[in-house]
Amino acid sequence: MTEAERPARPGTGRTQRPPQPAGDAVTLRSMAPVLVILCTGLFMVWLDTTIVNVALPDIQESLGTTFTGLQWVVNAYTLTFACFMLVAGDLGDVFGHKRVFLAGILGFTAASALCATAPNIGVLLFARGLQGASGAVIMPISLSLITAQGGTPRVRAAAVGIWSGVGSLGLAGGPLIGGLLVTHFGWASVFWVNVPIGLLAALAARRCIAAPRGHAGRRIDTVGMLLFSAGVGSLTLGLIQANDWGWTSPATLAVLALSVALLAGFTGWELRTRAPVLPLGLFRDRSFTLPNLAGMVTFFGMFGVLLFLSVHFQSFEGLSAYDTGLRFLPLTAATAVAAPVAGWVTGRYGARLPLAAGCAISALGLIALTRVPMDDGYLEYTGPFVLIGFGTTLAVTPGTIAVLAAVMENRAGMGAGIVQTSRQIGGVLGVAVLGTVVIRHFRDRLPHALAQVVLPDGDRARIVEQLSSGGRPDVSGLSPGARAAILEPAGRALADSIQTAIGIAAVCNLVAAVLVLAAMPRRAPAPLKGGTT
Structure with a gap:
């Protein structure tokens, strides 16, 4: 018996909520209130993955931290996010998805308030870690709660498509929203914005979401x-x-x-x-393993593109945080278009073809991006960004549906946790591995790029060190001609290094597309009742 079906207790003042429609009676319209709440939580989580990047210079000035400290403002979130993802999914299966989802929302809201009021970098890093852990709870549990609403495979595919699209919008829209907030309200606003949204989402979730309480007798x-x-x-x-x-x-x-x-x-x-938290027998099912691999690869490329192009646009092209967000707007728009398309196509034809197509389209976008000179204008980036955004979203939705179809319904939280963990690890690998490619290539090219620049030895050593660490060099004391002589060749060297890394990401996406097309079974999405436990 779900919470919605329990009668009101005398004297409590609670009114009985009507039971949710079951089986084929469940439609997207009947799911809309719950879907809005779940997508709100998901949007906050993905937004905070990228929104903080445009606030880093203001954070550095306000809290007086080093560049390494700024790196950990991003990394503390990523680290705890990756660690707790699978754990959160299984806790939801045991203790009840609604209860754990509420804990995640309230924890994320409190951590956001602590970030906004942090008096020093140590408190901020601690609060960012709490944000990441809470976000790891929200993401897989919100997906599990969608499956708990019932409905046909096609209805669930459409709901997951909306859920994936909202998450992609949060990820891609972070730089633009962050640029607006930082410009008008300061760096703390990128965290304060979560507080009222989180409180409203928690209140609405407590009232509207009805879900099984979990399997209390199961071992943890x-x-x-x-x-x-x-x-x-x-x-x-x-x-x-x-x-x-x-x-x-x-x-x-x-x-x-x-x-x-x-x-x-x-x-x-x-x-x-x-009672394993991760039944390893699941990986014998190619319908489980290949979608996770494809999700890892698409995020591998996406995270690298967002990070390194943002650095290049602001450090060497002179774009503001807001202008950088506008440059990524085609990618954001493409995710909005792809999300409902991906859900509909997967519900009708199964996961295999759209998953392979998504990886292939992402690869084409990355290849096209390597052909764009980094100092070109807005329009030249539009086509590649549209392909990358559309392809990534097209791969995410069918991959999620295929993985959930491969697990038992009472392990949906575990399945959702594995899906998101694999993608987050892909993002971490993208930043780490592609970052190594960029930095090594850049450092190799830098001496040749600055060979013709005449500078005092002290200034040259300082500027080379600043450039090698990935930052914009302090050239304020130099003449305009000397500044241009340093920044233009250094910018070209960095752009060439970034394009090399993007090419590697493109190859990985193509390989994933071929593997999915050749090895993934041809079958329609299952109604989440069978599978390996």
């Missing part, structure tokens, strides 16, 4: 959860810090070796325990 795989969180956390930490520590430094090798040991221990434990 505490050891598996801890090993997975520690293993993924160590892996993420090593990949993020490798560019600062060096890929062959003792610190990097030690952290990565620790992650291998922890994940190996996690694998061994999952094979022995009776």
